[in-house]
Amino acid sequence: MSLVENMVRQYDGFRLEIPRWEIPDQGITALCGPSGAGKTTVFRMLIGLEDCPGLKWSFQGEDLAQLPVPERRLGVVFQSLELFPHMTAEENILFAAEARRLSQDESRDRLQALAQDLRMSSYLKRKAAVLSGGEAQRVALARAVITRPLFLFLDEPFSSLDAELRSEARALVKRVIEKFQFPTLLITHDEEDLQAMANTVVRLKDGRLL
Amino acid sequence: MRSRLTLFLIAAVSLVFGLLVARTMVDSRDLPREMFIEKKLRVLTYGTFVGPTGPGGEILKRFEKDKNIKIEVVSSADAGLLLERLKLTQAGNPVDVVIGLDQLLIEEAQQKFEWQPIVADKSKWHKAAAQASSDHFVAFDWSPLTFVYRKSAAEVPKTFDDLTAPAYPKQFALQDPRTSTPGIQFFHWVKALKGAGTLTWLEKFKPNVNSVSPTWAFSYGLFKKEQTRFVFSYLTSLAFHWGDEKNRDFDVLSFPQGHPVQVELAAIPKDCRECELAQDLVRSLHEEWAQRLIMTKNYMFPVIEGLEKGSIFAELPQLKTISTETGKNLSEWDKVFPR
């Protein structure tokens, strides 16, 4: 289990207060709630993009909240994906490997494996700007996991896909997560995501866990 | 949203209007009386002459009251732009009096415009002021120009050629003749004394030049900040230091070769509308009270001899003055201080 403590934030008349939260350190935990519940805020505070003085996140004997963002070694897929549009799919993924100083051979091997798992081989050389929504989403996931992160965060990863693509995408993502055993926090408001993927479901409403 | 925006615009415009009305009241302008005054005299002058620190405001106000007229002041940012301003306004709405020309502008003024003759009794005037005046341009103040300096144990130049001595590296603040009247006066001074040797002299002097500022105010500011020991300015600058500041640490260089003179003049354009009133205004500049005011507020000598008696101006050193040319050919200057 990883333990989150003292997650408190007040802004614009909204108060997020999670004094204590145990997040399983395996499987997929889904954080769901209606719009405005505070899911994005929780997400951003855990990955370190927003300050939360007093926050403590104990994971594998370390307080991740005290570490600088790059050293937390988290994998993140934003809702907007944020691929680098001028790079190809392959370059986007290898960019992450290079950042973590993986050797070229290791990077290539991992890339090949991911390409197979996520069925990306046919468009690896294509520029990210021209990829379809589904293709871009897989590339974003591959980029997030190539360095074997400690924890994987997915922020509404399937919201931009149509219904048919969504079920295929869910299956692929789940397979990758299960293969590499990444503890995962999935932010979603889609009940089908919960049913298809979540091992644990945590609901958030008005800034508090239910 | 639209109505709020409209209300805001109305409120802002009303506030502007209110501020302007408040300002008029603060200035104690006699608004109702002014609305019924028919005669208007348009006076063109430079900004500092009629500004709060200058003598012109008081002189013009008194004249307005005495003659029961309204004076409309048209100003140019500085004296050097007076003729340009005159060029632009004469066709549509002519001015009646121009105050603040200097003798360097007379040639151009005569070439480009026509002027009314002015009768003035120059018999009791200082020679320099009388010589610079003519039938159409009359002086109202004057001053020799020289280097003002801060006294110290160090030697100062005794002659004009001493200015180029290596003993004074980067100690002189000058003004740019392209943008400043004292600047062009300095250049003409060199030409008057050196003639064909102007270029050589300027080249020898250049190492001693600290700065060439665009305006007199800027160069004098440097001097006051003790950036330079000498600044080219008016002899009457001493009146400010000795009189207002009560500081005798300043003095001026006095050369046997002589010094240039700055004379400020008034004139009446030929196409004036209120020519009689214009003549009266120019005459009023020579009244004793006006001359004393010009002396103390403009920091220049009055044209009438003897008026400075009893004031700090009477204690100022006497400098030998010389005439200098008045052209705008700056070719030697451009070679030494190129653009």
Add this chain to the structure above:
Amino acid sequence: MSGTKFFHAEESSRLGLRWALGLLLLFPYLIWLAEVREWNWPPVHEWMPYVVYASFQALLSAGLACVAGFLMFQGLQSWHRRGWAEAALLFPNIIPPLFLVMALFAVVTPWAAFPYGLSAVIVAHVILNSGLVAVALDRLLQAKLGGMTETAWLLGVRPWVFWRRVAWPQLRGDLACIFLFVFSLCFTSFSIPLLLSGERSVTLEVAIFDIIRTEGRWDKAVLLAAFQSTALLVLAWLLPRPFWPQRSSRASLRLLEQPSLSVLVLLPAALLVTGWGLGVGASLAEGIEPFVRENLPSALLLSAALGLSVGVLHLILFLAVAYVLPHNRLDRFLNGYLAPSPAITGFGLLLLPVNGVIADFIKLVLALTLISFPLLYRWIVHSALASLQNQIVIARSLGASWSAILFKVVWPQAGASCLRACGLAAVWACGDFALSGLLLGENVSVPMLMNDLLGNYRFEQAALLLIPLVLLSLAVYFFFVRAARYVVG
């Protein structure tokens, strides 16, 4: 009026308004076109040296300002109180240039002779513009690479790798636009080169002023000013238009922070405040002289009226622009055009056959607006309007009228930016003395009073008046900025 007739009437009014805006901005040139009888293009050797030297100066100034601004941008990311940090960065842009120069003098001269010439001009330009570059970079990164910066941070990418492999390939055009904007400001700079360049004219603006003063050749001056405006317009057209969509929330750019550089953010403002303080130290004890105190209330009221008027006129023009856009050609024009020099604008308006105290005041307001409006549009308003293009298209396809689009779609979202620009225009108007001296006659504003004092040996008194001037400037600025709460919602 039937729907179709209303549609046509609106289109006609928008067309008319577009032409009116264009003609208004070109107004000073049109006046001179009518006034000057004989046009003689000056020989190349008379103007080419100015252009070369001005370009050289502007290149160096802009380049160094961009480098300094880049460093300040990195320092800015460590600041939590961003509002204060940005205010400090932009402080040099709101004080009159004369006082920037005086402050520099006060800081440098106790230790060394002031280095007149090109270097002094460049240093002053860097101090003036580096904060602007830092803030512009921040806006740019936020708008276009906010999410990617956060992603790169999470991936552990090093900052210089991010700049080289992510930011530069995507932002080349935008960075060039920032450089060009600063280049234009330095190329057309007037007060700073006039005061600091020594004997050499380092900008075309100073050369134009020289020509007017020494030669009286208006045709030559206007032609050079037109050449300058055209050259900068062409340069701007060659680059893509800057478009920085506004984000609803701030992305974290801490990947790019350099805490050791955070103090740089305060450097320009600290330098100027220190310089000013050194300059007036002694006078503060003496206080303001009686005759200055007598004239100050009147001058303050006039300056306030001037500032507010210019701000209001900017607001009306911004509304007009928002009503007539989107329009490609007008937008390109507004993004590239810079007003002719103050001398040409001011003297041009003098030629108008309307005179009197009120007319002179209105001419001054118009002149100041013509000079600052293009700059503020490019710097602040363009992005705010451009980011709403899609919404405007949607609203139009739903059948909304242009006035409904203006007041219900555009103004609620872009109004705050417009009012901020109006506030800045008001501040600059409060600090003007060049055009005011030309157009106001005997009426005296605070900067003119300062100029007056400078002309009469009272340098410390002039510097003391900076206090009421800065307070007034802040008051007019906040009048517009705070109005956003009421007017924009």
